[in-house]
Amino acid sequence: MHLEPYPVYPNLTPAQAYLKSFSLALGSELRPLGVGVTCAFPGATLGTNFAIRGNCSDANYFQILGALDCDEVARRSVNAMLMGDPEVMSQAAFLLFLL
Numbered sequence: 077m078h079l080e081p082y083p084v085y086p087n088l089t090p091a092q093a094y095l096k097s098f099s100l101a102l103g104s105e106l107r108p109l110g111v112g113v114t115c116a117f118p119g120a121t122l123g124t125n126f127a128i129r130g131n132c133s134d135a136n137y138f139q140i141l142g143a144l145d146c147d148e149v150a151r152r153s154v155n156a157m158l159m160g161d162p163e164v165m166s167q168a169a170f171l172l173f174l175l
Contacts, residue, residue: 114153
């Protein structure tokens with residue numbers, strides 16, 4: 077996954093890059109022990125009150141691209157973990173912001 081900076085969220089992309097790098101490194105170190113690590117990037121998620129608390133429910137990624145229900149995000153994340161994927165993006169549309 078390629079991360080690009082978000083002009084209005086200067087802390088978001090560095091935090092995502094750190095989490096991705098940390099997860100990949102941790103997964104690499106733990107693989108010989110039979111432990112897998114999956115880094116989940118959920119994207120816009122409904123049912124968590126995040127958008128309301130963050131005062132961003134009218135943001136483009138909720139309005140234009142839509143958001144997935146938290147149960148669907150969890151299902152996709154768990155499936156990716158069970159498949160041994162090192163990372164999962166719950167929303168394909170979320171990739172538009174990261175390319």
